[in-house]
Each structure stands twice: as structure tokens, then as C-alpha cells.
Amino acid sequence: MKKILVLLLFLQTFFISVSVTKKSISAEDWLSSWNNEMKIKIVNYIDMVTDPKNPGFIPESERFAVFDNDGTLWAEQPTVEELFIIYYAKKMTEKNPSLKNKHPFSRINDFYSNGKFVIKDRRIFDELVGIVHEGMTNKEFQKTAEDFFRETKYPGLNVPLEKIVYQPQLELMDYLRKNGFKVYICSGGETDFMRVISEKYYGISKEQVIGSELVFEYNENTNIMVRRSKLYTDNNGRAKAENIYHRLGRPAVFAVGNVRSGGDIYMLRYSQASEYPSFQLLIDHDDEKREFLYTEADNISLKWAEKYNWNVVSMKKDWKQIFPK
Amino acid sequence: MKKILVLLLFLQTFFISVSVTKKSISAEDWLSSWNNEMKIKIVNYIDMVTDPKNPGFIPESERFAVFDNDGTLWAEQPTVEELFIIYYAKKMTEKNPSLKNKHPFSRINDFYSNGKFVIKDRRIFDELVGIVHEGMTNKEFQKTAEDFFRETKYPGLNVPLEKIVYQPQLELMDYLRKNGFKVYICSGGETDFMRVISEKYYGISKEQVIGSELVFEYNENTNIMVRRSKLYTDNNGRAKAENIYHRLGRPAVFAVGNVRSGGDIYMLRYSQASEYPSFQLLIDHDDEKREFLYTEADNISLKWAEKYNWNVVSMKKDWKQIFPK
The missing domain is CATH 3.40.50.1000 (HAD superfamily/HAD-like)
Structure with a gap:
């Protein structure tokens, strides 16, 4: 049938x-x-x-x-999310310059080579991922990601992200x-x-x-949702x-x-x-x-x-x- | 402001x-x-x-x-989901009568007292919950739940479930x-x-x-999704x-x-x-x-x-x- x-x-x-x-x-x-x-x-x-x-x-x-x-x-060469992690880690060192010499922030510049974005060391990258997300509120995250999308050009193609x-x-x-x-x-x-x-x-x-x-962790007193660097x-x-x-x-x-x-x-x-x-x-x-x-x-x-x-x-x-x- | x-x-x-x-x-x-x-x-x-x-x-x-x-x-006195668990456990014993004398199925009738549905022993109930869901495919589950909704009257109010x-x-x-x-x-x-x-x-x-x-566990060979009795x-x-x-x-x-x-x-x-x-x-x-x-x-x-x-x-x-x- x-x-x-x-x-x-x-x-x-x-x-x-x-x-x-x-x-x-x-x-x-x-x-x-x-x-x-x-x-x-x-x-x-x-x-x-x-x-x-x-x-x-x-x-x-x-x-x-x-x-x-x-x-x-x-496009995904590199993925936009990877670009964001490095973008935000950089922002963190701008706000708090003492981070610059500390691991893993000291390694941020390794991710660029001849103007190209490359993840040579996946372990360092994953450490940054954890640090970047941990403890951010959802509102901070949205704001930061909006800034990123406005300010970033895609490597290689050299166009704003909405053009990829x-x-x-x-x-x-x-x-x-x-x-x-x-x-x-x-x-x-x-x-x-x-x-x-x-x-x-x-x-x-x-x-x-x-x-x-x-x-995500919800706190009813502040009425705020906080991101944890643990995968759901x-x-x-x-x-x-x-x-x-x-x-x-x-x-x-x-x-x-x-x-x-x-x-x-x-x-x-x-x-x-x-x-x-x-x-x-x-x-x-x-x-x-x-x-x-x-x-x-x-x-x-x-x-x-x-x-x-x-x-x-x-x-x-x-x-x-x-x-x- | x-x-x-x-x-x-x-x-x-x-x-x-x-x-x-x-x-x-x-x-x-x-x-x-x-x-x-x-x-x-x-x-x-x-x-x-x-x-x-x-x-x-x-x-x-x-x-x-x-x-x-x-x-x-x-209405939630009792909850409809609780009724379903007992309904399905009963169906299982009808299909396989040898279960009737085995724990926890031997306790199913405990959930009714003077025509009322009562969970006297939450532990037994939770054991049944685990057994009922474990290993069912999503299609079997849908079919069984449809049967349940068609066949069941709500205790106390004595009406079909769509009337509660x-x-x-x-x-x-x-x-x-x-x-x-x-x-x-x-x-x-x-x-x-x-x-x-x-x-x-x-x-x-x-x-x-x-x-x-x-x-849920997905098997790509059978293209079937199976339910596990573990909470996601x-x-x-x-x-x-x-x-x-x-x-x-x-x-x-x-x-x-x-x-x-x-x-x-x-x-x-x-x-x-x-x-x-x-x-x-x-x-x-x-x-x-x-x-x-x-x-x-x-x-x-x-x-x-x-x-x-x-x-x-x-x-x-x-x-x-x-x-x-």
C-alpha cells in the first residue's frame, strides 16, 4: 500500500x-x-x-x-560565531587592560595571521568561549552581539555581515x-x-x-536571566x-x-x-x-x-x- | 524616568x-x-x-x-496525566497478563478507592511512570494517548475529558x-x-x-524517535x-x-x-x-x-x- x-x-x-x-x-x-x-x-x-x-x-x-x-x-569560513568570541574577548581586554597579559587573553592575536582569521589552537579558543559567555545576562549578551554585527566585516570577503x-x-x-x-x-x-x-x-x-x-539561570529577585558557560x-x-x-x-x-x-x-x-x-x-x-x-x-x-x-x-x-x- | x-x-x-x-x-x-x-x-x-x-x-x-x-x-484533581499512567499500565497488563502479579503492576488497583482516584504511594506511582514511558516510540505514544482521551471519563465529575x-x-x-x-x-x-x-x-x-x-533517542536506520524515562x-x-x-x-x-x-x-x-x-x-x-x-x-x-x-x-x-x- x-x-x-x-x-x-x-x-x-x-x-x-x-x-x-x-x-x-x-x-x-x-x-x-x-x-x-x-x-x-x-x-x-x-x-x-x-x-x-x-x-x-x-x-x-x-x-x-x-x-x-x-x-x-x-558563509562559514570562518563561522560568524567564532568571530564573535574573539570580538568579545577583545572588548573585555579593552575594558580591563590587565587581562591582556593573562591566559587565555594573551593569545587573542594568535587568531589572526596575514589578515586571515584562523583557529590554530582549538583548546585556547574553547577556553575563551567559556569565559565570554559565563555570567552574562541575556540583555548584556544581546547588546554585545548587536554591537558586533554592526561593527564587524567578514574576513576574506571584506563585507558587512549582512552581505554574507x-x-x-x-x-x-x-x-x-x-x-x-x-x-x-x-x-x-x-x-x-x-x-x-x-x-x-x-x-x-x-x-x-x-x-x-x-x-540559563533565572533569579526572581533581580528578574534577570544569566547565561552559564555550560551547554544545555x-x-x-x-x-x-x-x-x-x-x-x-x-x-x-x-x-x-x-x-x-x-x-x-x-x-x-x-x-x-x-x-x-x-x-x-x-x-x-x-x-x-x-x-x-x-x-x-x-x-x-x-x-x-x-x-x-x-x-x-x-x-x-x-x-x-x-x-x- | x-x-x-x-x-x-x-x-x-x-x-x-x-x-x-x-x-x-x-x-x-x-x-x-x-x-x-x-x-x-x-x-x-x-x-x-x-x-x-x-x-x-x-x-x-x-x-x-x-x-x-x-x-x-x-481540572487537576487528579491530574489527567496521572490518570493516563494508570490507564496505560492497565493496558500493559491486559496485553501481558503475567505482569499482573508482578511489582509494581500488582499495585495498580491501589489507585482507586470508593470509585475515587488517589495516589497513596507516590513511590509506586513514579515506578509506573518510568515503566510506561521507557522505550515507547513517539508514534505508539501518540496513539495510546489518543485512545486514552477517547475512552476516559474524569473521576468525580464523570464527564469526558474534553469537558473538564x-x-x-x-x-x-x-x-x-x-x-x-x-x-x-x-x-x-x-x-x-x-x-x-x-x-x-x-x-x-x-x-x-x-x-x-x-x-528522546533518534535512530537513523529505523528513522524512529524513542522515548526514554529520563527527564530532559x-x-x-x-x-x-x-x-x-x-x-x-x-x-x-x-x-x-x-x-x-x-x-x-x-x-x-x-x-x-x-x-x-x-x-x-x-x-x-x-x-x-x-x-x-x-x-x-x-x-x-x-x-x-x-x-x-x-x-x-x-x-x-x-x-x-x-x-x-
């Missing part, structure tokens, strides 16, 4: 791809930075799940999309929302950090951000699937991640546990000229993409334009 | 209560099961925060309401939604359990339920404030809890940390005839209500009708 349904859905998809699709695309081109091959696949899927007469129809209340952030919605988001993904998220999808971030990045820009950069409200989280959840790998269920109570049907560490494979795979037709996109960073070129040591994301029939986006081939103009 | 603002807001509230309010209430009576005194307070608040010309205006994206569930949205929700709260939630609020549950009850009925009973979608949560978060007391911040990234401005154990005080208090005007409702179970009568040993919820100026709802005095007809 299930096999028949799958076959029907497949046939349906096939028919759409030769008939309905062209109409939808030419009617209003929401995905103008996408080249045709991948665009047709996306539009076919959306046409199917939003058509009440189609057996693959998904009720609007069940239309959830999850996007990883680093390397999926914006991927234009095709902005279009895709708008297109999904236009079709009744609730768009969530599901990233290894820290939730509160992404919340500072999620609305402004992506149109995603704070409550629709799922990320790694620190332990590390939203990577398997935890992405689990946290999607924690937050949404069902799998998201549309899932988008990227090649780098295998961190998104469980999130992509889990979307296939939905009772509805699902769609997976895996971004491959293969564009040395316009963005960055990197691969995975074990190639696990691409292997799973093949095994489970996910759509692999070649940035080089599938994206007409990468960054906003 | 802050004091002046507070004073202005207070004066504003005063003016509204003698002028605008009557218009709003008579215009459309959304809170028909509420008596006038408390209704006016609620309507005044909503009029203030939805009026763009009022200094207390809250942008729609920031309008969040949180409701506790047990004793706030439905509070009519005034259904009206209040609709009224809030009509005014641009996103209504969340924030309860000590288990999230997945409440999700089974949150949409049907309250119009609250699954992703807007915040509750206690078990650890116990959403009571201070954790309610912390989990609201985890989930929403800011305090909710409208918070509703009830007297019983002090479990809602931090949630109510935390709403006052918002930068916007906030509103707190504490339900007092003082209606022996129509519902139940119970108080708190240490009276902490009522003490805090007085200290922090929360609105205390007397079910006897403030609610014309308690259950849906």
Missing part, C-alpha cells in the same frame, strides 16, 4: 514536472537566483504539497521547513513562507546569538530559532533530529543543510520520517571563485544524499548569484 | 477603565463567562497594548501569552489570539502528552506547547521561566497560572521582566460546589500575587460558568 502511494507520488511529480511547473515558474519567479534544474525540483514539490487535490497535499499547519545556518544560510547571507536561500525562504510554510533555523550555532539577527537577516522570528543552547544542548548531528521533535512535535518536511562535517545528516534524514512527502537539500561548497571550496574528510553527507535521494545543490552550478547585491 | 513611565501607564490604564473599556466590552463580548470586575482589567490591558497610540503598545510580533495547563486550563477544560479560559485564549497574541502552554505536564489534545481542546498547535520533556527538563518552578526564554527568546507578556504548589510563580514573575507592560493572572481554586476547593500549604502563590500585583481570579466570584455546556 505504501509502495503504491510512493509510486503514485512519483508519477504525480513526473507529470507536474512536464506540465504544471512551467506555468508556476513563469507566473511569478520567486527563485530568480536559482538555475532551472534545481528550481524545477523545488517548485514541483511545493506545487504538489500545496494542491489539495494532490495525494501529496500537506495541510498548512503541518508545513515546517528547517534550515541549518552556518554554510547553509550564510546567500541570496538564493533568502528567495527560497520567502517562497516557502508564501506557500504557508513556517521556516525555522536548526543550527549548531548558539540560539541566542542567531536570534539577534534572525528576523533582520532572514525574516525568522526569535521563537523559530533552534540551536545549541547554554544553561549541543544542536549537532543526532541532536538536531531530537531537538526538532522536542520543539515541533513532528519532523519538518523540508530540510536544508550543507556539506562540511556531517552535522546536518540526521536532520535531513529525519525529515523523511514524516507521514507527508518531504524534501531535502544539501548545499555543496564547490565554488572557489564566488564563495569557498571545501569538502568533508569522510564524504558522509554526500554518501547519505545519494543513499537517501536528497537533492544536492552545487553552488557553482545551481546558484546564479550567491550574495545579495 | 522609568518611574514616570510607570506612572503614565498607570494613569493611562485608569483613563481607559472609565472610558474606552465599556465600548470595547459592549462592542463584542468575547469574555462572556467572566464577571465584570476581572473582565474589565483584562480588556483594559488588551486595549492598551494593542493601541499604537498608547505608550504601552506592544508590536504584534512581541505579543506572547503563556498558560499553565493543570489547574489553569483544565475551563470555558472562561477558552474565551480568554480566543480573545488573546483575536488581538494578535501567540498563545502557548507552559506547564509541568509532559509536552507530548499535551500535544495530543492541545489543538483540539485549546486551539494551540503542537509547536506552541512548552512542558516537561523526556529524553522538568518544567516546574524556576525552570518555567528558563524554558520560556529557551523557547521564545524573551519573556511572555501575558502569564496565567494557578494556586496549588507554587509551580507557576516564577513564570508569572518572569513576565514582569518584559520591557513591555505585562499582565499576570493567578487562578484560585475556591469553588467547592462547581469545581474543587484547595489551597497551598505555604500560601506562596497568593503571597507573591500580593507582593507583585498579580490579578487573582476567584473561580467562585470571577467565573460565571466553569465548564463548557
Whole structure:
């Protein structure tokens, strides 16, 4: 019975791809930075799940999309969160110059070499992460992160941070929302950090951000929430699937991640546990000229993409334009 | 400066209560099961925060309401979740009769005395909780909970479970939604359990339920999520404030809890940390005839209500009708 349904859905998809699709695309081109091959696949899927007469129809209340952030919605060489840690550690030494000669602050300048940001010593970096977050109130954190986003340029590309988001993904998220999808971030990045820009950069409200989280401690006398440098959840790998269920109570049907560490494979795979037709996109960073070129040591994301029939986006081939103009 | 603002807001509230309010209430009576005194307070608040010309205006994206569930949205003598545990333990013995004579299943009948449900031995009950949840898939759990809700009558009141929700709260939630609020549950009850009925009973979608949560384990081969009988978060007391911040990234401005154990005080208090005007409702179970009568040993919820100026709802005095007809 299930096999028949799958076959029907497949046939349906096939028919759409030769008939309905062209109409939808030419009617209003929401995905103008996408080249045709991948665009047709996306539009076919959306046409199917939003058509009440189609057996693959998904009720609007069940239309959830999850996007990883680093390397999926914006560049990650280096990750913006890593830049923030060094930014804030520097701010701390400006306020309190005596820190400058103390470990690990004495090592801050190691993170730059010929104008490039590099984490040579992950241990030192992790020590800074702990110090930076520990004991900050959520308001201080928001303020500091806002300052950071205003003041920082992305190394290598030398542009403000709002210019490192991927234009095709902005279009895709708008297109999904236009079709009744609730768009969530599901990233290894820290939730509160992404919340500072999620609305402004992506149109995603704070409550629709799922990320790694620190332990918070609430004090009812001061009515203040304080951040502890202890992880409450590390939203990577398997935890992405689990946290999607924690937050949404069902799998998201549309899932988008990227090649780098295998961190998104469980999130992509889990979307296939939905009772509805699902769609997976895996971004491959293969564009040395316009963005960055990197691969995975074990190639696990691409292997799973093949095994489970996910759509692999070649940035080089599938994206007409990468960054906003 | 802050004091002046507070004073202005207070004066504003005063003016509204003698002028605008009557218009709003008579215009459309959304809170028909509420008596006038408390209704006016609620309507005044909503009029203030939805009026763009009022200094207390809250942008729609920031309008969040949180409701506790047990004793706030439905009756809790006993809690429905406790009934479910015994229901499921019984089902297990029906499937596997050899369990009947084994501890703790041999004790199931202890939970009923003269047709009343009572937890005499909390230790035995907690053992059953562990056994019931451990290793169930999320789909099995949903199915079982759906069966339970269909088959069960509430002891004492002898009505189906959908008849133990509070009519005034259904009206209040609709009224809030009509005014641009996103209504969340924030309860000590288990999230997945409440999700089974949150949409049907309250119009609250699954992703807007915040509750206690078990650890989930995801298996990518079977693509199945399994429940472990270990707590991931116990959403009571201070954790309610912390989990609201985890989930929403800011305090909710409208918070509703009830007297019983002090479990809602931090949630109510935390709403006052918002930068916007906030509103707190504490339900007092003082209606022996129509519902139940119970108080708190240490009276902490009522003490805090007085200290922090929360609105205390007397079910006897403030609610014309308690259950849906």
C-alpha cells in the first residue's frame, strides 16, 4: 500500500514536472537566483504539497521547513560565531587592560595571521568561549552581539555581515513562507546569538530559532536571566533530529543543510520520517571563485544524499548569484 | 524616568477603565463567562497594548501569552496525566497478563478507592511512570494517548475529558489570539502528552506547547524517535521561566497560572521582566460546589500575587460558568 502511494507520488511529480511547473515558474519567479534544474525540483514539490487535490497535499499547519545556518544560510569560513568570541574577548581586554597579559587573553592575536582569521589552537579558543559567555545576562549578551554585527566585516570577503547571507536561500525562504510554510533555523550555532539577527537577516522570528543552547539561570529577585558557560544542548548531528521533535512535535518536511562535517545528516534524514512527502537539500561548497571550496574528510553527507535521494545543490552550478547585491 | 513611565501607564490604564473599556466590552463580548470586575482589567490591558497610540503598545510580533495547563486550563484533581499512567499500565497488563502479579503492576488497583482516584504511594506511582514511558516510540505514544482521551471519563465529575477544560479560559485564549497574541502552554505536564489534545481542546498547535520533556533517542536506520524515562527538563518552578526564554527568546507578556504548589510563580514573575507592560493572572481554586476547593500549604502563590500585583481570579466570584455546556 505504501509502495503504491510512493509510486503514485512519483508519477504525480513526473507529470507536474512536464506540465504544471512551467506555468508556476513563469507566473511569478520567486527563485530568480536559482538555475532551472534545481528550481524545477523545488517548485514541483511545493506545487504538489500545496494542491489539495494532490495525494501529496500537506495541510498548512503541518508545513515546517528547517534550515541549518552556518554554510547553509550564510558563509562559514570562518563561522560568524567564532568571530564573535574573539570580538568579545577583545572588548573585555579593552575594558580591563590587565587581562591582556593573562591566559587565555594573551593569545587573542594568535587568531589572526596575514589578515586571515584562523583557529590554530582549538583548546585556547574553547577556553575563551567559556569565559565570554559565563555570567552574562541575556540583555548584556544581546547588546554585545548587536554591537558586533554592526561593527564587524567578514574576513576574506571584506563585507558587512549582512552581505554574507546567500541570496538564493533568502528567495527560497520567502517562497516557502508564501506557500504557508513556517521556516525555522536548526543550527549548531548558539540560539541566542542567531536570534539577534534572525528576523533582520532572514525574516525568522526569535521563537523559530533552534540551536545549541547554554544553561540559563533565572533569579526572581533581580528578574534577570544569566547565561552559564555550560551547554544545555549541543544542536549537532543526532541532536538536531531530537531537538526538532522536542520543539515541533513532528519532523519538518523540508530540510536544508550543507556539506562540511556531517552535522546536518540526521536532520535531513529525519525529515523523511514524516507521514507527508518531504524534501531535502544539501548545499555543496564547490565554488572557489564566488564563495569557498571545501569538502568533508569522510564524504558522509554526500554518501547519505545519494543513499537517501536528497537533492544536492552545487553552488557553482545551481546558484546564479550567491550574495545579495 | 522609568518611574514616570510607570506612572503614565498607570494613569493611562485608569483613563481607559472609565472610558474606552465599556465600548470595547459592549462592542463584542468575547469574555462572556467572566464577571465584570476581572473582565474589565483584562480588556483594559488588551486595549492598551494593542493601541499604537498608547505608550504601552506592544508590536504584534512581541505579543506572547503563556498558560499553565493543570489547574489553569483544565481540572487537576487528579491530574489527567496521572490518570493516563494508570490507564496505560492497565493496558500493559491486559496485553501481558503475567505482569499482573508482578511489582509494581500488582499495585495498580491501589489507585482507586470508593470509585475515587488517589495516589497513596507516590513511590509506586513514579515506578509506573518510568515503566510506561521507557522505550515507547513517539508514534505508539501518540496513539495510546489518543485512545486514552477517547475512552476516559474524569473521576468525580464523570464527564469526558474534553469537558473538564475551563470555558472562561477558552474565551480568554480566543480573545488573546483575536488581538494578535501567540498563545502557548507552559506547564509541568509532559509536552507530548499535551500535544495530543492541545489543538483540539485549546486551539494551540503542537509547536506552541512548552512542558516537561523526556529524553528522546533518534535512530537513523529505523528513522524512529524513542522515548526514554529520563527527564530532559522538568518544567516546574524556576525552570518555567528558563524554558520560556529557551523557547521564545524573551519573556511572555501575558502569564496565567494557578494556586496549588507554587509551580507557576516564577513564570508569572518572569513576565514582569518584559520591557513591555505585562499582565499576570493567578487562578484560585475556591469553588467547592462547581469545581474543587484547595489551597497551598505555604500560601506562596497568593503571597507573591500580593507582593507583585498579580490579578487573582476567584473561580467562585470571577467565573460565571466553569465548564463548557
